[in-house]
Amino acid sequence: MKPLKIALLGCGVVGSQVARLVDEQSADLAARIGAPLELAGIAVRRPNRHADVPPGLLTDDAAGLVARDDIDLVVEVIGGIEPARTLLLSALEGGKSVVTANKALLAEDGATLHDAAAKAGVDLYYEASVAGAIPLLRPLRESLAGDRILRVIGIVNGTTNFILSRMDATGAGFDEALAEATALGYAEADPSADVDGFDAAAKAAILAGLAFHTRVTAADVYREGIGDVTAADVAGAKAMDCTVKLLAICERVTSESGDQVSARVHPAMIPRSHPLAGVGDAFNAVFVEAEAAGSLMFYGRGAGGAPTASAVLGDLVAVARNRVTGSRGAGESAYADLPILSIGDVRTRYHLALDVADQPGVLAAVAGAFADEHVSISTVRQEGRGDAATLVLVTHGACDAALARTVRRLSDMAAVRRVAGVLRVEGMAAE
Amino acid sequence: MKPLKIALLGCGVVGSQVARLVDEQSADLAARIGAPLELAGIAVRRPNRHADVPPGLLTDDAAGLVARDDIDLVVEVIGGIEPARTLLLSALEGGKSVVTANKALLAEDGATLHDAAAKAGVDLYYEASVAGAIPLLRPLRESLAGDRILRVIGIVNGTTNFILSRMDATGAGFDEALAEATALGYAEADPSADVDGFDAAAKAAILAGLAFHTRVTAADVYREGIGDVTAADVAGAKAMDCTVKLLAICERVTSESGDQVSARVHPAMIPRSHPLAGVGDAFNAVFVEAEAAGSLMFYGRGAGGAPTASAVLGDLVAVARNRVTGSRGAGESAYADLPILSIGDVRTRYHLALDVADQPGVLAAVAGAFADEHVSISTVRQEGRGDAATLVLVTHGACDAALARTVRRLSDMAAVRRVAGVLRVEGMAAE
Numbered sequence: 001m002k003p004l005k006i007a008l009l010g011c012g013v014v015g016s017q018v019a020r021l022v023d024e025q026s027a028d029l030a031a032r033i034g035a036p037l038e039l040a041g042i043a044v045r046r047p048n049r050h051a052d053v054p055p056g057l058l059t060d061d062a063a064g065l066v067a068r069d070d071i072d073l074v075v076e077v078i079g080g081i082e083p084a085r086t087l088l089l090s091a092l093e094g095g096k097s098v099v100t101a102n103k104a105l106l107a108e109d110g111a112t113l114h115d116a117a118a119k120a121g122v123d124l125y126y127e128a129s130v131a132g133a134i135p136l137l138r139p140l141r142e143s144l145a146g147d148r149i150l151r152v153i154g155i156v157n158g159t160t161n162f163i164l165s166r167m168d169a170t171g172a173g174f175d176e177a178l179a180e181a182t183a184l185g186y187a188e189a190d191p192s193a194d195v196d197g198f199d200a201a202a203k204a205a206i207l208a209g210l211a212f213h214t215r216v217t218a219a220d221v222y223r224e225g226i227g228d229v230t231a232a233d234v235a236g237a238k239a240m241d242c243t244v245k246l247l248a249i250c251e252r253v254t255s256e257s258g259d260q261v262s263a264r265v266h267p268a269m270i271p272r273s274h275p276l277a278g279v280g281d282a283f284n285a286v287f288v289e290a291e292a293a294g295s296l297m298f299y300g301r302g303a304g305g306a307p308t309a310s311a312v313l314g315d316l317v318a319v320a321r322n323r324v325t326g327s328r329g330a331g332e333s334a335y336a337d338l339p340i341l342s343i344g345d346v347r348t349r350y351h352l353a354l355d356v357a358d359q360p361g362v363l364a365a366v367a368g369a370f371a372d373e374h375v376s377i378s379t380v381r382q383e384g385r386g387d388a389a390t391l392v393l394v395t396h397g398a399c400d401a402a403l404a405r406t407v408r409r410l411s412d413m414a415a416v417r418r419v420a421g422v423l424r425v426e427g428m429a430a431e
Numbered sequence: 432m433k434p435l436k437i438a439l440l441g442c443g444v445v446g447s448q449v450a451r452l453v454d455e456q457s458a459d460l461a462a463r464i465g466a467p468l469e470l471a472g473i474a475v476r477r478p479n480r481h482a483d484v485p486p487g488l489l490t491d492d493a494a495g496l497v498a499r500d501d502i503d504l505v506v507e508v509i510g511g512i513e514p515a516r517t518l519l520l521s522a523l524e525g526g527k528s529v530v531t532a533n534k535a536l537l538a539e540d541g542a543t544l545h546d547a548a549a550k551a552g553v554d555l556y557y558e559a560s561v562a563g564a565i566p567l568l569r570p571l572r573e574s575l576a577g578d579r580i581l582r583v584i585g586i587v588n589g590t591t592n593f594i595l596s597r598m599d600a601t602g603a604g605f606d607e608a609l610a611e612a613t614a615l616g617y618a619e620a621d622p623s624a625d626v627d628g629f630d631a632a633a634k635a636a637i638l639a640g641l642a643f644h645t646r647v648t649a650a651d652v653y654r655e656g657i658g659d660v661t662a663a664d665v666a667g668a669k670a671m672d673c674t675v676k677l678l679a680i681c682e683r684v685t686s687e688s689g690d691q692v693s694a695r696v697h698p699a700m701i702p703r704s705h706p707l708a709g710v711g712d713a714f715n716a717v718f719v720e721a722e723a724a725g726s727l728m729f730y731g732r733g734a735g736g737a738p739t740a741s742a743v744l745g746d747l748v749a750v751a752r753n754r755v756t757g758s759r760g761a762g763e764s765a766y767a768d769l770p771i772l773s774i775g776d777v778r779t780r781y782h783l784a785l786d787v788a789d790q791p792g793v794l795a796a797v798a799g800a801f802a803d804e805h806v807s808i809s810t811v812r813q814e815g816r817g818d819a820a821t822l823v824l825v826t827h828g829a830c831d832a833a834l835a836r837t838v839r840r841l842s843d844m845a846a847v848r849r850v851a852g853v854l855r856v857e858g859m860a861a862e
Binding site: 017139278297299311312315 | 448452456459460462463558564565566569570573574575576577578579644706709721722723724725726727728729730731732735737738740741742743744745746747748749752753756757758759761764766767
């Protein structure tokens with residue numbers, strides 16, 4: 001069989017591992033595909049800085065490499081919107097199948113890529129874009145294709161999970177835990193993409209689209225980072241036998257007017273008994289609830305060169321096999337075309353800590369504020385006395401808008417000195 | 432699009448759920464496949480006993496149903512070797528694609544079915560045959576197709592996991608826990624297929640074949656059930672901060688003479704910190720270690736009508752899509768053709784409890800027996816004094832044959848009153 005020629009775009013942490021595996025596993029890959037793979041070129045910004053790959057393969061002309069007639073498959077691990085989008089569109093329009101790990105691009109403009117792939121009759125695979133090595137997109141797209149997915153809850157960002165795990169383990173505040181993550185190389189010099197939830201929001205958009213057969217972009221995802229999570233929040237979670245995690249949540253919300261999609265990223269308390277609670281440090285895990293399958297969980301390394309390259313290689317074998325057999329994998333499935341539920345209408349439970357005046361009638365006044373907004377209280381307890389009195393409340397399921405209005409009422413009350421913490425509670429029954 | 436017609440063989444716990452989902456999800460399935468599915472016939476032993484499906488579909492002539500010219504896809508959930516094998520061969524030879532949940536048949540004679548599918552150019556999918564709803568075979572076959580899988584360790588039998596979980600929780604003996612499982616419907620009247628490890632061994636054969644791209648049959652799998660696990664074994668595990676699980680283990684063992692495959696099912700202690708340790712009751716979980724991906728875990732419901740039907744439907748969508756596009760999914764990949772490592776050559780760690788005479792020199796004599804067989808001891812502790820003296824030993828990694836010889840030596844020693852328990856220890860470093 002004639003070799004299938006690969007253009008690799010990017011040769012950093014992931015790309016260099018892709019190049020290594022394509023070389024080291026060549027015999028196995030050829031046997032699994034039915035034809036050998038050949039790395040035909042590697043596009044990088046500075047070709048003289050890559051001593052670890054054969055220099056003859058390196059080029060700084062990515063567009064020229066993608067346009068070469070002899071290229072069958074394009075692997076993109078550059079990341080970011082441009083020039084990745086232009087390069088991949090050129091590849092797809094030129095009849096090349098694409099494997100990409102680019103979550104930002106897929107979440108911002110996946111539709112354009114999917115349309116180009118469909119028009120050209122080629123494959124666009126992107127398992128590596130979410131949760132690194134964990135097989136997740138293929139199970140959602142294929143294994144659960146006959147089921148009705150209700151909810152996907154994931155820990156899909158290792159940096160924030162490391163920070164929150166440290167805060168849980170040591171009682172440290174956010175700044176201290178971030179500094180530790182930075183020192184250990186778990187956080188970037190500019191940690192905003194991770195800490196502010198942008199990375200997780202892109203992944204949530206991809207997961208929601210696959211799970212619910214609809215198009216969801218990063219802009220559709222409600223997003224709160226972990227920068228405001230305090231040591232007191234983490235301690236409050238512990239007191240409830242919970243832990244705080246940054247969750248990417250994709251939900252199908254069914255009402256009389258039909259199904260809607262909620263996609264959101266925010267910190268939340270989850271019970272320590274929940275399978276996601278034990279996922280520590282830089283690991284990722286995704287919990288899926290489907291109507292027939294019930295609860296499923298997928299766990300593994302969500303980042304890193306070799307794990308992410310493993311996911312890229314799995315896709316590479318699939319698209320290469322399709323080339324050999326002249327077929328094409330399942331394309332985008334977005335027929336359901338569901339509306340996005342606004343965050344104000346999302347129902348969850350909430351944990352609130354209120355610094356209050358320790359005097360008769362305060363609880364009645366606080367409870368009245370909740371009642372006025374039709375937010376039902378599940379539990380209340382008072383901690384401390386006198387100046388240190390704090391009311392800790394957990395609500396039943398309430399919509400976000402009503403909770404926000406309740407918090408404004410509470411902030412305006414003389415007896416409430418401070419709304420010290422408001423955090424969603426997930427993974428318990430909604431009511 | 433013309434509907435794709437399905438013949439359903441079997442309408443018990445799983446089959447009736449398949450029929451229900453094909454009906455209830457018909458609009459979604461049609462959108463995902465690109466053509467509607469139509470249940471054209473259901474073969475059962477006693478057609479008058481199925482009030483829950485349209486009587487016009489029922490037949491007791493399975494062979495006649497499979498042979499019908501208008502059938503595109505055959506779903507088999509009868510189980511067992513015959514008549515399932517004859518029916519599926521007839522289906523495949525007749526150009527029909529097959530979805531089956533039949534682990535026993537695939538583990539005994541998968542090669543014959545795979546060959547027939549390849550010859551006819553049709554699909555043979557069987558995600559539901561292992562670990563119910565958990566997407567596992569597709570990840571092994573496809574997501575990890577570019578990686579080198581080193582080890583698969585699974586809890587793949589819910590009945591035995593329930594029994595061992597109860598023994599761990601309550602201190603009960605095997606007979607008592609089995610009686611509880613039977614009363615609750617977790618164990619069959621004749622529990623041998625589960626308790627003696629036959630069910631798990633069939634699954635281990637399927638997993639090992641997929642993980643290592645080779646053919647493995649149930650007869651290649653070393654098998655020990657849980658009938659000999661005692662309350663003392665479970666207590667001994669607790670003392671080491673371990674728990675006892677029935678594990679299906681598939682390992683790639685690399686030596687100078689090349690790779691070999693070890694596939695085995697037996698009870699073993701695993702550390703409570705291992706992700707599999709927390710998998711309780713009737714849940715299944717499978718832990719996969721791959722060279723590039725690192726550690727992965729898949730968790731969910733391993734049995735039950737709806738969960739298993741979810742896996743069947745996922746396959747059904749895939750093979751139906753392939754029909755629509757005139758393509759075929761990846762077939763069997765058995766090119767590696769690896770030899771099976773004999774159980775005597777498998778290296779693991781062992782936990783031994785020896786009732787001994789409480790007198791000077793006993794430990795030296797016992798240690799000598801291990802040394803004579805080149806089995807290295809990791810830890811020893813003595814429990815109790817006088818008549819109740821017990822030596823508890825944990826070895827470093829040792830091959831099974833040497834351990835068996837050591838146990839024979841120990842049994843023959845005057846100072847050893849009884850070899851009270853021998854259990855493998857998995858999930859720790861091998862040495």
